[in-house]
Amino acid sequence: MSEKKHHETIHGVACDVSGCKYNTIDYKCSANKISVQNERASTKGETYCSTFCPRGTCSD
Numbered sequence: 001m002s003e004k005k006h007h008e009t010i011h012g013v014a015c016d017v018s019g020c021k022y023n024t025i026d027y028k029c030s031a032n033k034i035s036v037q038n039e040r041a042s043t044k045g046e047t048y049c050s051t052f053c054p055r056g057t058c059s060d
């Protein structure tokens with residue numbers, strides 16, 4: 001059975017990263033907050049969510 005559930009989500013944050021523990025069944029983010037990093041980013045692909053946490057690997 002899917003680990004994904006509905007949680008309180010960050011309003012306005014949609015995310016397709018289904019492998020992240022914070023990603024909900026409707027592809028929103030259920031983290032309390034997120035941090036997007038890479039100060040040298042010049043393209044979308046170079047930005048990344050540092051709050052990302054692979055399912056089953058993070059304890060909090």
Ligand code: SF4
Pocket residue numbers: 013015016017020021022023024028029030031034049050051052053
């Ligand atoms: S923590 Fe980042 S990668 Fe994970 S669901 Fe939220 S926005 Fe997506």
